[in-house]
């Protein structure tokens with residue numbers, strides 16, 4: 301750089317300037333000016349570097365990450381090669397197939413649903429922001445798995461309207477399977493902003509694009525059993541009250557149901573919300589109890605098992621992933637078309653909500669006993685009072701509506717589902733070569 305600078309200094313820009321250099325006084329002044337110019341130049345360079353450092357993607361930031369800044373990540377997309385990949389992934393390959401945009405495709409449920417759709421010949425394009433809520437290498441492994449089946453996952457955020465608009469310009473999606481979300485009940489107390497960002501702002505951003513798309517797609521999306529909150533009437537039916545959420549996660553999912561109502565009412569979008577009940581299985585989420593219990597039991601670490609007041613049982617209606625996938629496909633296949641066009645409603649459209657559970661609540665301590673048998677290791681159990689951080693004591697789904705209207709019929713009990721999970725877990729983490737997240 302200094303060589304370049306001295307070269308520039310020696311070039312006389314005007315004859316007059318060249319002449320003036322002969323006076324020592326002027327020479328000094330010129331040197332002073334030149335130093336000032338250098339100083340200014342380097343100051344700007346320095347400030348530029350500082351600005352780049354602060355505003356660049358947090359994913360490559362060496363400082364400890366603030367999870368609420370994950371949304372600031374920027375992604376590369378666009379260009380003819382990218383569009384070709386997008387089109388190819390979304391191409392329908394079967395008679396009467398549908399063309400689906402799957403958001404959260406590198407997530408647990410997203411991966412399984414995308415693979416199932418692709419296998420039966422539907423066009424599938426994934427979208428995922430690969431955030432680091434849990435080990436992103438697991439998401440990358442799921443992505444690699446989907447690539448083998450011909451599903452391309454676009455890297456981007458559902459809050460990026462220009463990306464969503466572009467996707468709808470390139471492909472006329474008939475359906476959107478919206479599974480991108482900030483999951484986890486307890487994490488909401490640590491990072492509330494990420495729930496608002498993904499589950500509310502992100503959902504609205506997606507619906508805004510869907511409402512203006514021509515044709516408008518059908519939307520099936522993931523709500524949650526947590527919307528039943530403090531409801532004590534069991535089993536939970538879709539008609540039960542859902543106005544007492546016990547966590548911000550639940551509140552954002554409930555908000556999603558109300559937002560769905562609005563977009564259905566104003567714009568004629570066909571919307572189906574699926575209330576998933578504690579979904580588990582191979583390729584699952586490391587933040588969920590069955591997953592980290594397995595990891596900790598194998599490591600010989602103690603696990604905390606929550607109990608309700610007066611030694612009451614905490615239980616979940618654990619639902620196996622393959623059953624959930626069938627429910628998702630049933631919802632996509634039975635959905636009626638949206639009725640709007642050009643952002644205007646043309647007639648009433650379908651608005652549905654279904655429970656997708658197993659109808660067989662199991663106490664968490666029984667879940668641990670099953671894992672102990674499958675892993676052949678005794679767990680170091682620590683019984684703890686259920687913390688007041690969003691957990692509810694009991695979930696139990698009434699699935700008769702989904703049974704009747706979607707043909708939903710769960711067929712995997714917790715014992716056989718966990719057997720498949722443990723088999724996958726042991727082979728994926730292959731004797732501890734990879735660290736479980």
Ligand SMILES: O=C(O)[C@H]1O[C@H](OP(=O)(O)OP(=O)(O)OC[C@H]2O[C@@H](n3ccc(=O)[nH]c3=O)[C@H](O)[C@@H]2O)[C@H](O)[C@@H](O)[C@H]1O
Pocket residue numbers: 483484485523524525526576577578579587588589590604605606614615616664691693
């Ligand atoms: O159905 C849903 O809508 C939600 O399901 C899932 O939430 P939960 O049912 O709470 O699952 P999960 O955390 O695995 O805890 C399971 C059980 O273990 C108990 N639990 C938990 C942790 C612990 O250390 N000890 C313990 O006893 C705990 O008290 C609970 O009884 C999804 O994470 C969520 O994203 C959402 O989709």
